[in-house]
Amino acid sequence: MDRHRPALTTAGDPPGDVVANRLPWPLVAGLCAVPGVFLVVFYAWPFARLLARGVSASAIGDTLGREVTWDITWFTLWQAVVSTVLTIVVGLAPAYVLARYHFAGRRALAAMLTAVFVLPTVVMGAAVLALLPGGWERGVPAILTAHVLFNLAVVVRTVGAVLDHLPPDLEAAAATLGAPPWRTFVEITAPLLRPAILAAGSIVFVFTFTSFGVIRVLGRAGTSTIEVEVWRQATQLGDVGAAATLAVLQLVLVAVAVIWSARQQRRHGRALRLRAGATRRRPRPGTERRFVGLVAVLTGAVVAAPLVALVARSLRGRDGWSTAAWRGLGRSEVRPGIDLGIDPLGAIATSLRTTAAATLIALGIGVTAALGIAAARRAGRLLDTGLMLPIATSAVTIGFGILITFDRAPVDWRGTWWIVPVGQALVAVPFVVRAILPVLRSIDPHLQEAAATLGASPSRAWRTITWPFLRRPVVAAAGLAAAISLGEFGATSFLTRTGSATMPIAVERLLGRTGAVLQAQGYALATILAAVTIVIVLVIDATGGDRRT
Amino acid sequence: MATLLAVAVVGPLIACGDDGDDGGDITDSGTGDVSVAATPSSLTMVVYDSFPESGSLTDALAWFTADTGIAVDVVVAGDTGTMVSKAVLTAGNPEGDVMFGVDNTFLSRILEAEVFEDYAAAGLETVPDALTTLVPDGEATPVDFGDVCVNYDVTWFEDHDLEPPGDLEALADPAYAGLLVVENPASSSPGLAFVLASIASFGEDGWRDYWTRLRDNGVEVVDGWTEAYYEQFSGASDGEKPLVVSYGTSPPAEVVFADPPIDEATTAVIDTTCFRQVEFAGVLRGTDHPTEARQLVDFLLTPTFQAELPLNLFVYPANGDVALPEVFTANASLPADPATLDPATIAAGREGWIEQWTDTVLR
Numbered sequence: 001m002d003r004h005r006p007a008l009t010t011a012g013d014p015p016g017d018v019v020a021n022r023l024p025w026p027l028v029a030g031l032c033a034v035p036g037v038f039l040v041v042f043y044a045w046p047f048a049r050l051l052a053r054g055v056s057a058s059a060i061g062d063t064l065g066r067e068v069t070w071d072i073t074w075f076t077l078w079q080a081v082v083s084t085v086l087t088i089v090v091g092l093a094p095a096y097v098l099a100r101y102h103f104a105g106r107r108a109l110a111a112m113l114t115a116v117f118v119l120p121t122v123v124m125g126a127a128v129l130a131l132l133p134g135g136w137e138r139g140v141p142a143i144l145t146a147h148v149l150f151n152l153a154v155v156v157r158t159v160g161a162v163l164d165h166l167p168p169d170l171e172a173a174a175a176t177l178g179a180p181p182w183r184t185f186v187e188i189t190a191p192l193l194r195p196a197i198l199a200a201g202s203i204v205f206v207f208t209f210t211s212f213g214v215i216r217v218l219g220r221a222g223t224s225t226i227e228v229e230v231w232r233q234a235t236q237l238g239d240v241g242a243a244a245t246l247a248v249l250q251l252v253l254v255a256v257a258v259i260w261s262a263r264q265q266r267r268h269g270r271a272l273r274l275r276a277g278a279t280r281r282r283p284r285p286g287t288e289r290r291f292v293g294l295v296a297v298l299t300g301a302v303v304a305a306p307l308v309a310l311v312a313r314s315l316r317g318r319d320g321w322s323t324a325a326w327r328g329l330g331r332s333e334v335r336p337g338i339d340l341g342i343d344p345l346g347a348i349a350t351s352l353r354t355t356a357a358a359t360l361i362a363l364g365i366g367v368t369a370a371l372g373i374a375a376a377r378r379a380g381r382l383l384d385t386g387l388m389l390p391i392a393t394s395a396v397t398i399g400f401g402i403l404i405t406f407d408r409a410p411v412d413w414r415g416t417w418w419i420v421p422v423g424q425a426l427v428a429v430p431f432v433v434r435a436i437l438p439v440l441r442s443i444d445p446h447l448q449e450a451a452a453t454l455g456a457s458p459s460r461a462w463r464t465i466t467w468p469f470l471r472r473p474v475v476a477a478a479g480l481a482a483a484i485s486l487g488e489f490g491a492t493s494f495l496t497r498t499g500s501a502t503m504p505i506a507v508e509r510l511l512g513r514t515g516a517v518l519q520a521q522g523y524a525l526a527t528i529l530a531a532v533t534i535v536i537v538l539v540i541d542a543t544g545g546d547r548r549t
Numbered sequence: 550m551a552t553l554l555a556v557a558v559v560g561p562l563i564a565c566g567d568d569g570d571d572g573g574d575i576t577d578s579g580t581g582d583v584s585v586a587a588t589p590s591s592l593t594m595v596v597y598d599s600f601p602e603s604g605s606l607t608d609a610l611a612w613f614t615a616d617t618g619i620a621v622d623v624v625v626a627g628d629t630g631t632m633v634s635k636a637v638l639t640a641g642n643p644e645g646d647v648m649f650g651v652d653n654t655f656l657s658r659i660l661e662a663e664v665f666e667d668y669a670a671a672g673l674e675t676v677p678d679a680l681t682t683l684v685p686d687g688e689a690t691p692v693d694f695g696d697v698c699v700n701y702d703v704t705w706f707e708d709h710d711l712e713p714p715g716d717l718e719a720l721a722d723p724a725y726a727g728l729l730v731v732e733n734p735a736s737s738s739p740g741l742a743f744v745l746a747s748i749a750s751f752g753e754d755g756w757r758d759y760w761t762r763l764r765d766n767g768v769e770v771v772d773g774w775t776e777a778y779y780e781q782f783s784g785a786s787d788g789e790k791p792l793v794v795s796y797g798t799s800p801p802a803e804v805v806f807a808d809p810p811i812d813e814a815t816t817a818v819i820d821t822t823c824f825r826q827v828e829f830a831g832v833l834r835g836t837d838h839p840t841e842a843r844q845l846v847d848f849l850l851t852p853t854f855q856a857e858l859p860l861n862l863f864v865y866p867a868n869g870d871v872a873l874p875e876v877f878t879a880n881a882s883l884p885a886d887p888a889t890l891d892p893a894t895i896a897a898g899r900e901g902w903i904e905q906w907t908d909t910v911l912r
Binding site: 053125126129138216217219221222228232234235236237238239240317319322324325333334335337338339340341342343396400403404407408414415493494496497501509511512513514515516517518519520 | 598599600601602603604605606624625627628630631633634635637638639642644658733735736738770771772773774775776778779780785795796799802803805806807808809810860861863899900903907911912
């Protein structure tokens with residue numbers, strides 16, 4: 001066995017399986033069962049109930065027989081593919097720079113990216129409207145711009161998590177042999193990153209394929225994705241049959257794409273002899289420093305634009321600037337006898353509580369699932385795909401499914417507080433899995449073998465070998481889960497009850513009503529949402545041992 | 550397709566060799582109590598999402614509690630369409646005891662699915678016939694009404710020395726080319742109401758021709774009310790359109806929520822373009838407490854509750870004995886003869902009309 005080149009010789013079975021087989025099978029079964037049960041109870045069962053209620057031969061026939069269904073499907077597909085490719089192209093440079101270099105404002109930039117990821121769609125819409133030149137502000141260019149802005153964080157975080165750990169010796173060797181930096185990236189780094197790029201790409205694809213708010217705010221009237229059409233059929237027309245049929249159509253198309261991507265990831269997955277801890281350094285003076293500076297400044301400008309637009313809108317009064325919205329946030333009575341009817345500060349507290357619960361659930365389920373997926377073979381793949389299904393499923397169908405499933409004792413859960421964080425966790429779990437799995441699969445199996453040879457028990461080997469690699473992705477996943485939960489709108493809006501409105505829900509309600517005060521307070525609350533996200537992400541990143549080398 | 554789903558999610562459990570102990574252990578919920586007590590301690594009222602969570606309207610519900618000893622929990626179910634869809638899905642095993650706020654464009658869905666119990670509320674005699682004739686057998690209880698109308702930016706028309714359009718027909722006049730923004734009826738409730746206004750005015754034969762002329766006159770279509778009013782309408786945003794489809798009570802709402810305060814609205818309504826929306830409440834069939842739920846519906850028609858509706862929901866009280874607040878009488882004009890359509894006609898025509906409208910205006 002060539003112990004010096006394990007990274008480039010792996011073929012066939014993913015290395016994760018090798019690690020896996022060292023775990024006792026009851027443990028593997030348990031690791032798969034916990035997320036499996038979660039998925040069945042809170043996703044598959046409600047969704048199946050809704051399908052049983054809505055799907056019939058005539059509903060399928062009617063829906064699939066309409067020409068407009070296929071127009072919508074085609075638009076959904078091509079805009080998702082273009083959005084995904086653009087996001088990856090735009091996101092690689094910032095991912096590389098943020099993972100590899102230390103520079104002033106690095107953490108703030110990473111946190112801002114994540115904040116943009118959870119901005120309420122209305123807010124992003126307003127920002128894109130403000131940024132794009134006249135004539136372009138509504139339609140496909142606006143949709144693509146918003147999709148790229150929203151999803152940059154996915155590419156930066158997912159690809160960055162692997163870049164963080166890539167051993168520098170291959171790149172160093174290429175440099176020593178005289179390859180210019182771009183060639184080192186194209187020929188050495190990029191191929192090693194392929195699984196992570198595919199992982200990020202599949203998430204961005206799912207997100208943009210199921211795009212809802214962006215399409216509604218920025219699309220030309222009549223522009224519709226399948227997700228928008230499901231919502232319209234289910235809520236505005238009350239046609240559950242058409243909605244359920246379209247939801248299944250969407251799910252099947254996304255599942256095909258995700259399965260293809262997972263297969264590609266496995267094919268290109270290889271043990272990389274990852275190093276624990278960051279390999280970050282300061283850029284060298286000259287070209288390197290200019291490159292890092294340029295990427296950082298451009299990325300900063302791109303992500304700052306929507307945030308600045310947000311603050312500006314919150315400060316806009318009838319005659320110029322005004323801080324009235326901010327001053328009035330604590331009072332719900334805007335005039336004697338006139339009440340806002342929405343408590344923005346209460347929404348902040350609700351959001352924080354809900355997010356804490358959702359993050360804990362998502363981490364518990366997601367980490368267990370990632371370990372199970374890496375350890376089990378076929379079952380792992382099924383679970384991996386299964387956990388992606390909720391984000392590919394329209395929020396309306398999940399919400400309505402839960403409504404008609406948990407409706408009588410002993411499972412009369414439709415009014416319970418925890419159903420909201422559970423719904424958010426369904427959406428966040430695949431991100432936790434995605435953040436952890438590529439790293440888990442890339443851990444050099446020889447390290448585990450060596451530990452076993454030296455007499456370490458499987459649990460000790462796991463603690464000393466695997467966990468150090470996992471700590472950072474777990475923390476990154478927690479940040480992502482918290483951010484997703486904070487900004488989650490779809491599932492929350494269908495599960496939320498009075499007094500449990502989270503910030504995005506409150507923002508949407510404020511912006512949906514007539515009155516300057518309501519508008520300004522909506523934007524002020526959205527600003528707070530973005531700020532809270534930045535703080536949470538900064539705190540979580542900081543506790544993640546973001547050490548310098 | 551369902552098989553694929555089942556395999557994808559159930560597969561791991563089986564394939565992992567799990568022995569099934571942790572399969573369906575979901576029976577130990579502590580919340581599954583079914584109350585069969587004679588008098589409940591609280592009732593649940595399901596509402597749409599513009600219903601305030603606090604303030605004078607919810608405070609008014611305390612009077613019901615004071616009279617009966619029964620508290621009222623308010624549950625927000627989403628926008629009206631979502632609330633109606635949820636109610637239809639849970640008909641017979643409802644999420645609450647009373648539902649508030651179904652309008653006449655959605656009423657037929659509620660009636661067809663038998664979401665409500667028939668009930669003739671006490672206090673119905675205070676409600677004008679125009680509202681009660683929609684529900685002659687107590688299928689639902691009218692609680693408030695309002696209009697969807699074209700609003701205009703008063704300042705813009707003054708600055709441009711132009712009279713605002715006089716009626717629907719005038720909107721197709723080249724003098725007003727490119728000035729109107731409307732919502733897509735496929736996704737917006739005021740958008741649909743405005744299309745219904747055109748159908749009521751021009752008839753089922755003439756309304757498409759009217760929209761062809763509107764399209765040729767440069768009507769702008771956006772997805773929802775927020776985009777129309779707060780991005781395109783010059784009276785409330787940086788937008789450039791001085792004409793927008795909004796509510797008849799948008800001008801008083803502009804005054805009430807202005808910052809800094811203003812005395813007079815800078816927007817106004819063209820009251821020949823209005824479509825009347827009537828909102829209904831009802832006792833949800835399957836409630837455990839029908840007697841008390843009926844009492845709550847009675848309460849919704851009392852002056853105590855009705856008087857709070859205008860400034861909280863910007864609608865007119867159904868109870869004709871209730872006086873309107875001054876900001877309404879000063880800034881809102883109640884059209885004498887708004888367009889209306891029978892709820893059953895709307896239900897039958899809705900989907901086809903939306904498709905025809907899409908073909909006419911967007912394709």
